[in-house]
Amino acid sequence: MEDPVDNKPPSFWQMLHSVMAAAFGVQSGKNRTRDFTHGKPSHFVLLGVVFTAVFALTLFAIVKLVLHFAGV
Template sequence: MDDPVDNKPPSFWQMLHSVMAAAFGVQSGKNRERDFTHGKPSHFVILGVLFTAVFGLTLFAIVKLVLYLAGV
């Protein structure tokens, strides 16, 4: 299913998994090869920007919640 020699482009979930793994520095060589061979760079850039925005907003919300609960 995740064979890098497969000629199908990666699915949305495979690309999201790759973006998240790359963000945390744990991307496997097999997935990296699949992404570079069959994926479109623009899709990964868009997903990367969206992931970064959601991650940043999540951290911001957690900090605001902790400060609110701490009474600050």
């Protein structure tokens, strides 16, 4: 993995990984340091809102599908 003291901002995939890890409470200290040092808060907030919406809609769809097959 890359060194957190790198002066490059995190890539989209690194930010997505960080948002997902933070959502489940398993963010590593190395990645957290990289994010707070080189990341823009607005990018993480926007990605977090989008991730939360997609996660909630996915759960909603799964519940609707299960209820449909259960005949409710």
